[in-house]
Each structure stands twice: as C-alpha cells, then as structure tokens.
Amino acid sequence: MNNAKENLSIIGKGVLNSVLGSFPVGATAVAIYNELQAKQVKRKIERLESFYHSLDEKVNSIEEEINEKFISEDDFQDVFEEATRYIVLERQAKKREYFKNIIAHSIISKECNYDKTERYFRILDNLSEIELDILAVLKDPEDFNRRNGMIISDPINNYYQSSWSSSRADGVLTQLLGISIDDAIAATTVLFSNGLIVENILNRKLESNSNPVRVLDHLLTKRGRDFVKFLEL
Numbered sequence: 290m291n292n293a294k295e296n297l298s299i300i301g302k303g304v305l306n307s308v309l310g311s312f313p314v315g316a317t318a319v320a321i322y323n324e325l326q327a328k329q330v331k332r333k334i335e336r337l338e339s340f341y342h343s344l345d346e347k348v349n350s351i352e353e354e355i356n357e358k359f360i361s362e363d364d365f366q367d368v369f370e371e372a373t374r375y376i377v378l379e380r381q382a383k384k385r386e387y388f389k390n391i392i393a394h395s396i397i398s399k400e401c402n403y404d405k406t407e408r409y410f411r412i413l414d415n416l417s418e419i420e421l422d423i424l425a426v427l428k429d430p431e432d433f434n435r436r437n438g439m440i441i442s443d444p445i446n447n448y449y450q451s452s453w454s455s456s457r458a459d460g461v462l463t464q465l466l467g468i469s470i471d472d473a474i475a476a477t478t479v480l481f482s483n484g485l486i487v488e489n490i491l492n493r494k495l496e497s498n499s500n501p502v503r504v505l506d507h508l509l510t511k512r513g514r515d516f517v518k519f520l521e522l
C-alpha cells in the first residue's frame with residue numbers, strides 16, 4: 290500500500306481525521322489496516338472498520354469528558370493497538386462492543402490507569418458468554434428479571450395474603466439464564482478467580498416474602514462493579 294489513507298474502503302478520511310486524527314494513533318490504525326489487507330482477511334478488516342466507526346461515534350458523544358492526559362501519553366498508543374487487535378480477532382459482536390466500551394470508559398476516567406485498562410482487556414478476553422450473562426444479572430437482578438419478562442414472578446404479598454419462601458442463588462440464577470447447574474458452577478468459579486464476584490455465591494440463601502431474585506443482590510465485588518461499569522452491561 291503506497292497510500293493507505295486513500296485505500297481505506299469504509300473507514301475513509303472522515304474517521305481518520307476525526308477520532309483517529311484527534312488521537313495520537315493514526316499511524317497505528319493505518320499500520321494495522323495495512324497488515325490485515327496484506328493478509329487479505331476480509332472479515333477482520335470489516336471488524337476493524339466497524340470498530341473505528343463505532344469508536345468515532347462514541348467519542349463524539351463523550352468529547353467533553355475526555356481525559357486529555359490519558360490520550361496524550363505514549364502508553365495510550367499501546368492500549369489502543371491492543372484493543373484493536375482484540376477486536377479484530379473476536380468473533381462475538383457483543384464482546385467486540387465491550388472492548389470498545391473499555392476504551393471509551395478509560396479515556397474519560399479521571400485517572401490514567403493503563404494497567405487497569407489492559408487488565409480489563411485480558412479479563413474480558415477470557416470470559417465466556419455465560420460468564421458475561423451472569424455479570425449482567427448480578428449488576429441488578431431485579432432489573433434483569435423485569436426486562437426479561439419476569440422470568441421469576443413476584444410472590445403474593447398484599448393486605449390479605451403474604452407468601453414467604455426460602456430461595457437459593459443456584460436455583461434462581463439457573464432459572465434466570467436457562468443454564469445447567471454445572472455451567473453455573475464452572476462460570477462462577479471463573480468469575481471468582483478473576484476477583485469479580487464474592488465467594489460461593491451459589492450457596493447463598495434468602496428467607497423473604499420479596500422476589501426470590503433478591504438472593505442475588507450484592508454479589509459483585511468492588512472490582513466486579515467497576516468492570517461491569519466499563520463494559521456498560
């Protein structure tokens with residue numbers, strides 16, 4: 290490629306001159322594009338183009354919040370390249386969106402913590418769809434249940450009648466996600482090993498007349514809550 294910018298099929302000069310032009314990563318972006326073109330990996334080039342467009346839109350919406358120090362440091366180029374390579378290799382569209390969200394949250398963070406950004410990349414790369422779904426549930430169990438059509442209905446609880454029950458986290462979680470207990474055990478083991486959830490969440494019990502999903506409240510760790518915020522689950 291003698292003139293990479295002239296040959297960007299979908300990315301075009303507009304995106305390069307906006308998001309990639311405002312960040313010190315233009316040369317990195319073009320180099321990665323050239324590398325993929327040389328290998329003629331069409332699907333990866335399409336993922337790259339989609340990422341640049343999506344990031345451009347995201348940056349425009351958060352422009353006033355951007356931490357200029359974060360994007361001006363040399364380390365940002367490494368973080369940007371790392372995110373790009375994760376995205377072009379990732380088959381799941383949902384995870385590609387999460388990688389982009391990690392970058393977006395990082396550039397508006399008040400701290401320049403490149404190590405955390407890279408750690409979150411690695412954690413996300415190693416998480417399965419089930420593990421990500423569990424995080425989405427634990428972010429707000431009642432809201433997840435509600436948005437998905439009240440998979441677990443509220444108990445009878447009114448002036449005339451009240452229903453008390455004993456709920457276990459393993460039964461509630463598997464019912465919400467439609468997964469087996471073996472899958473739940475394997476997934477929560479991974480999440481705990483990454484410091485995202487508290488220990489032995491599947492053994493939690495709740496005696497209450499409220500919705501059984503409340504047994505899943507407050508099971509994310511501090512890191513887990515921060516990680517979920519960066520993913521925008």
